[in-house]
Amino acid sequence: MRRLRVAFLALLWPAVALVALLSAVAAIAAQWGRVSLKYDILAQFAPFWLVGSASAAAVSLMFRGWLRGLVVVPALVGLVAAVVLVAPEFLRDTGPRAPADAPDQLKIVQFNVWHENPDPEAVLAWLDAEQPDIAIIEENSLGLQRALAAHSGWKVACRRCEVLMLSRRPALGIAAARRPSGPRAPLTRAVFRDRLGAFTVIGVHNAWPTDPDQPWQEARLARAIDETPRERLIVAGDFNSAPWSFARRRWDRAFALTRRDRALPTWPARTYKRLRWLGLPFLPIDHLYAGPGWATVSVRRGPRLTSDHYPVVVTLAPVARR
Numbered sequence: 588m589r590r591l592r593v594a595f596l597a598l599l600w601p602a603v604a605l606v607a608l609l610s611a612v613a614a615i616a617a618q619w620g621r622v623s624l625k626y627d628i629l630a631q632f633a634p635f636w637l638v639g640s641a642s643a644a645a646v647s648l649m650f651r652g653w654l655r656g657l658v659v660v661p662a663l664v665g666l667v668a669a670v671v672l673v674a675p676e677f678l679r680d681t682g683p684r685a686p687a688d689a690p691d692q693l694k695i696v697q698f699n700v701w702h703e704n705p706d707p708e709a710v711l712a713w714l715d716a717e718q719p720d721i722a723i724i725e726e727n728s729l730g731l732q733r734a735l736a737a738h739s740g741w742k743v744a745c746r747r748c749e750v751l752m753l754s755r756r757p758a759l760g761i762a763a764a765r766r767p768s769g770p771r772a773p774l775t776r777a778v779f780r781d782r783l784g785a786f787t788v789i790g791v792h793n794a795w796p797t798d799p800d801q802p803w804q805e806a807r808l809a810r811a812i813d814e815t816p817r818e819r820l821i822v823a824g825d826f827n828s829a830p831w832s833f834a835r836r837r838w839d840r841a842f843a844l845t846r847r848d849r850a851l852p853t854w855p856a857r858t859y860k861r862l863r864w865l866g867l868p869f870l871p872i873d874h875l876y877a878g879p880g881w882a883t884v885s886v887r888r889g890p891r892l893t894s895d896h897y898p899v900v901v902t903l904a905p906v907a908r909r
Contacts (some may be wrong), residue, residue: 593791603646611641611665617672620833623868628796633672633831634677634869640665676830682845685882689904691782692884694718697823697873698898699725699792706893707734708890713892714753715740717900721779722753723823749773750790750824759785764807769818772804774812783905785878787815791824796834801827805838812842816878821845823875830871853897868897875901879896882906 613629614636618642620627629636644662647655681881685692694721698711708731714722724731727749735743744752748763764774773792778785791808794800812822822844828835828849839846852868873896877883881903889898 592643593750600639601644604658604661606639606892607643607647607662609663610636611645611661611668612625614665614668614672616639618682622752624796624802624834627832628834630672631796631829631870632720633829636665637669637673640669640676652829654697663707669845672820674833675836676850679781679849680845680848681883682877683835683879683882683906685884685904685907687884689882689884689907692882692902692904693720694900694902695720695788695821696722696888696889696900697790697825697875697894698722699825699873700727700731701894701896702726702728703731703801704728704893707709707731709740709893711735711741715888717889719753719756719900721788723788724751725749725773725790725792725825727751734784744777745775750775750792752777752788752790754779756780760889762880763812772802772807776815778909785818786805786821789820789822789824791822793824793826793828795827796832802834805834805841809817814872817844818878818880819905820878821875821881822877824899825872827872827875828874830874842876844878846874846876847901847903848874848886848899851888851899853888853899854898855895856891857895873897873899875899877903 597800616626617629617633620630640662643658644666647658647662650658696714696717700707704710712736732746735741741753742757744754744758744761745763756779758777759781760778762776764772775788775790778787789811793804812820851871853873854868854870856868884902884903884904889900891897
């Protein structure tokens with residue numbers, strides 16, 4: 588029995604040591620995301636380095652002597668580096684809170700419905716049941732447009748835009764952003780009105796962090812926010828940016844709005860042919876920001892539907908006046 592245990596540990600040790608080393612190298616290299624977008628890609632996957640390091644540290648207890656040391660040292664280094672990446676998301680302020688019975692609540696759905704969605708009717712049926720006041724929809728497609736045409740009950744803002752908005756009351760004004768030259772870029776701005784007055788909603792769909800367009804899109808959004816009164820402004824979309832990346836943290840500060848979601852994984856909601864191992868969502872890339880005039884009642888992830896993203900459902904209420 589002892590020989591069997593020794594043989595098992597001899598086979599297990601190289602794999603555990605490799606996980607510890609790779610997790611530590613990735614978590615340390617991700618720290619350079621502060622100055623390089625190339626290294627910031629590694630920060631997007633910080634939970635992987637955290638889990639890898641923690642798992643290796645736990646398994647290292649099975650080994651003895653120098654074998655344990657060769658695993659536990661890089662595992663602990665990687666664990667500390669990964670915690671440095673992830674911890675700020677859990678320590679930051681997510682804004683004022685409001686009770687469940689707060690008056691004048693506004694329910695918002697943020698949802699990338701996927702341009703290859705095989706059943707847009709299922710999306711609309713869920714929205715009908717959820718009854719949001721406003722839904723910000725990314726990856727609008729011809730299939731969704733056809734479904735909307737045969738579906739009553741929603742006012743549609745920017746029907747043919749890549750980012751459209753659905754609402755129960757019509758928007759007062761709509762604007763879709765364009766590049767300095769070329770086709771529309773995925774940013775839509777609409778003005779709505781409630782009992783307290785007008786407020787602006789901006790919906791966006793940013794490129795992947797590996798795409799050179801993403802910094803340009805973030806900067807453009809920052810300008811749009813600067814041009815809009817922040818007090819009751821709401822910004823939501825698929826940012827393709829995880830909250831532990833240094834780029835996301837920089838833009839959070841630049842927007843001077845409070846991101847109301849916290850580490851809420853929304854991707855992937857389905858498996859892909861080449862990525863069948865992706866069974867659970869692990870990237871929080873769909874976000875909602877709101878100005879100081881809004882308090883958060885609740886933030887939750889919606890169900891798995893026919894998209895590759897999960898929807899995010901956020902309920903806000905006006906900040907109580909004192």
